[in-house]
Amino acid sequence: MIALSLAEIAEAIGGELRLAGTDTAGTVVDGTVDTDSRTMGPRSIFVAKPGAETDGHHFVGAAVDAGAALAIVEHAVDVEVSQIVVADAVVALGALAREVVRRVREKGDLKIVGITGSNGKTTTKNFLARILSDEGETVAPVKSFNNEVGAPVTMLRVTETTRFLVSEFGAAAPGSIAHLAGLVEPDVAVVLMVGMAHAGGFGGIEETAKAKSELVAAARATGTAVLNVDDARVAAMRDLAESRGMRVVGFGQSPVAEVRAQGIEVSASGTRCVIESAGRSIPLDLRVLGAHHITNALAAIAAAGVLGVSAEDAVARLETVEIAERWRMQPLGNERVRIINDAYNASPDSMAAALRTLAQITGPDERTVAVLGAMSELGESAGEEHDRIGLLAVRLNIRRIVVVGPEARRLYLSAVGEGSWDSEAVHLPDQDAAFEYLRSELRDGDRVLVKSSNSVGLRHLGDRLGELFS
Known part of the structure; x- marks a missing residue:
């Protein structure tokens, strides 16, 4: 995280600062921010999140032993560490992420990509992070950190030297994506597909589509929506994007896609196709198994193109990826x-x-x-x-x-x-x-x-x- 004083953090999250030891309001912290005490290091911030099975407040001591210099808590604990008491630790975590990203954006050239969809988010995130990492410092989620905790924890890894933040947004309920994307207002909003995943929690596939469209609604109006034109429900989000003044880039196998794939061949060694973009034909030899991962590759290539990476460079970098992620094909x-x-x-x-x-x-x-x-x-x-x-x-x-x-x-x-x-x-x-x-x-x-x-x-x-x- 960027360096912030205890007073600045307390103001950002609307909490009551309680100092300990030799700390003052001006004491600076700049380490890891997490709800897991095992990830703490020097000058870290531990967020004591109550949970269904355990309570993070029980682990404040362990976090301090591991190096934490500040605890964000919902009630004061009897541990010698400065604490900020808030009404809701998870809400405070999001508020801190919002403030950190805002400051980095003001001072630098940070570009933010948000990715959502019923399937393929993590693979697309990994593909895009691989492409962008050759352009500059890139922050992307570990595994599938895409919920109300994981997404802000990832956002808080940005620093003044970060050039790209790739955020993955899952939907636990209607409004989830709107909240998470609203913390950072992505420059590029990528929507992969609307499927039956989690449909039971939304009341049907049409409600799922509305939830996914929240990313387009939360993105910057000056930004770009990168949409899967092979999925009718995603393609329909063009109207929302254009009504906000956003540029739209389509990807898929359809002839109307700006970034499209042709001639997909699947074998035991990977997946091949030809990428068509801006009048150019570029062979892609992807080591990742499965024709469905070509859609994820197209999304990554399209998003990278919005950020100035040529399709040729994007393809060359994707060809170095050996697996999408552990336990994914x-x-x-x-x-x-x-x-x-x-x-x-x-x-x-x-x-x-x-x-x-x-x-x-x-x-x-x-x-x-x-x-x-x-x-x-x-x-x-x-x-x-x-x-x-x-x-x-x-x-x-x-x-x-x-x-x-x-x-x-x-x-x-x-x-x-x-x-x-x-x-x-x-x-x-x-x-x-x-x-x-x-x-x-x-x-x-x-x-x-x-x-x-x-x-x-x-x-x-x-x-x-x-x-x-x-």
């Missing part, structure tokens, strides 16, 4: 048994894309094996969407469908009903049972996809299988 195993661990998250769209990729990269003498868990946060659509994935797996001729956990049983029943009989589809109660089954079932030539929502935890099963066949 991550290749494991060996030549005999290849494991694709894509179980960090799952929605109907990403589940379908992963299954299609599995089918595409498996040769005629190889066997497809899909290890599937439940998709969460689908609300009333959960049963229907699990049915759809079971049907798709059979229609793609996935040879072994291994369904794990009681929440995914309907997927298994759907596959059986579609004709996956005679042990082609099995239902197992948990990860341990699945591991034991797969250890004896997998054979040379198998290509294995592991896919589920994060809450199911099949990513750990994918890791175990990767180690088994390493």
Whole structure:
């Protein structure tokens, strides 16, 4: 974080400053800001966030032992450290992020990109950060830090020398993206897609679309909206962007896209296509598996272009990326048994894309094996969407469908009903049972996809299988 005095921080977050030791109102802090006491270092700020399972106030002492010089708390604690008492620690965290970004923007040439979408946010963030890092100091979230805590924590990593801030915005509820994006007012607003992910929490896909459009509404009116023109709900956000005076850049496979892909080819070694931009044709050889990641690459190339990076440079940098992120289409195993661990998250769209990729990269003498868990946060659509994935797996001729956990049983029943009989589809109660089954079932030539929502935890099963066949 940039250097700020205790008094400046207290004013920014509207809290009551209580000094300790030799501190004065002018004492300066400039270290890490986080809700995790384990990340503290010299002159850090610990935000004591109450939680469902534990209370950050219990860890103020540990944070101070690790180097924290200030605690932001909702009630004073009996620890020898200066404290700022606020009504809501998470709101205070956001307010501090807003102030820090404002100051950096005033003094420098900081450009901010906001990314949202039902799928692909983290991959696109990683792609764009890779492209921009060669242009100047770039701050981007660790993993999927895109909520009311993770997004501000990322914002607070900017300093006077930061040139680009790439923010990822998830939507926990209507208004979430508006709040988070409103903290920084991005110069570039990237909307990837509107899908069924989290639709249960919004009351349907149209409400999800409204939530995603909050990013366009919160961006700077002098900025640019980078929109997926292949998704009708995203493409419709052009009207909102143009009504605010924003420039619009479209990406996708449609002929109307300013940055588009043609000739997509998927193999076990990656994904190839030709990028068309400003009258130029640029071959892209992406090491990341899956045709759906071309959409994420297009978004990153388009956003980088808005910030002055040529498509040729953007493509060259993307070709150095080996995996999108751990547990996202991550290749494991060996030549005999290849494991694709894509179980960090799952929605109907990403589940379908992963299954299609599995089918595409498996040769005629190889066997497809899909290890599937439940998709969460689908609300009333959960049963229907699990049915759809079971049907798709059979229609793609996935040879072994291994369904794990009681929440995914309907997927298994759907596959059986579609004709996956005679042990082609099995239902197992948990990860341990699945591991034991797969250890004896997998054979040379198998290509294995592991896919589920994060809450199911099949990513750990994918890791175990990767180690088994390493």
